[in-house]
Amino acid sequence: MVRVLVTRPEPGASRTARRLQETGFQPVLLPLTKTVALPVETGLVAKNAIAVLITSANAIRHAPKEIIAALAALPCHAVGKRTAEAARAAGFLTVNEGPGNAEALADMLADRLSGKAVIYLCGRVRFPAFEARLKAAGVWVHPIETYDTVAPAYSDAAVIGHLSGLPVDAVLLYSAKAAATMQALARRPALHDLFEKTRVFALSRRIAAVLDEAASEKIRVAAEPDEEALLELLRGWR
Template sequence: MVRVLVTRPEPGASRTARRLRDMGFQPILLPLTETVPVDAGAVPDDAVAVAVTSANALRHAPKALIAALAALPCHAVGKRTAQAAREAGFVSVSEGSGDAEALADALAASLSGKTIAYLCGRVRFATFEERLEAAAVHVRAVETYDTLALDYSDGDIIDRLVGQPVETVLLYSAKAAVAMQTMIERPKLHDLFDNTRFLALSGRIAAALGGISSERMQIAKEPSEEALLALLQEWR
């Protein structure tokens, strides 16, 4: 059975593991990051809409913050984030294709000159906000969580891998890719990843894992778990 290392944080890691088992793979959970709540600060009182590019932003958002924004239209990047928005209490939720840049372009076309509240994490790529600001959409970032790297000893990692090489690694974020790079460079762990194939959610994430040949790196057709797991199934 193909062993697949899952590097995303909980609770997503366990959810992915269940999907992998149903597909006939052997998941190995090794979250390389964790998300923690932070003080979200003040709610912008001039916002006409809400944008969300990560379900974690909703999961860690205080109830008072959601209550203050729930009546505004919420634009979610994709299916899972839209579901999280509805569960959090947003009344009007639109669902994007799963691509943050595409969401920014869609909002830019209709919200020029207006202000949106962007529920997000402290660690994020600037492209979404930059595209909106360039189109005269005023973005008020409301940070609800932070992403922290997790540190494991060589022994912890070897125990989780049962001392056996890993066939495939799933990479969901650039921060996890950087942590993965550090891990495979450790002398005691290097042999466990000699022939590993890496599957990344996007080109940006793949680029964060340096020194890996193109033959060992594949990128999902779109930044969604469905596309990533389809890539895994195709490879098998």
């Protein structure tokens, strides 16, 4: 059975593991990032904001209830289905589901929000293109960082334990930080045999770009930056 390393944090890791099992893969969980809540003050909420933008469900999960309560009446534009579901569950009254890609969401909203102020619930570590596109269109973006993304510190023994001492055939990478951490692990002498033949499946070209060109023949990139496309790529390889 093909052993697939799942590097995303919970709760997504277990969800991905179930999908892999359903299609005949053997998932191995080793989160290479984790999200931690940041202190947020309600005073950060811009009084003239007309909408809330969210590109990650983590931004909602880690947002204090007071922040959600202060924003819940504003129209919420979520990047995709799962983020929209999280926004509705948190209490937002009007939630619009986006195209599933942050840059595409920015393009969709740029003209509509030009000259207006918006709240962007987000993480401290994020891809700048979303905000840059909106600001270029004259949108006043007020980011509220509700969480940070950090890399757990694993000893060689901990990694070997997670992998049961056996090599993995493929690894799924969902973020640039996870890609950098994965590359660092693969370079450790004690872990070399576990990752020597591992194929890499990246959610986007931006994530794949973090990896060395020397490993380019082992890297495959999803056609679209969503998990369905990533898993389809994995199934096609098998």
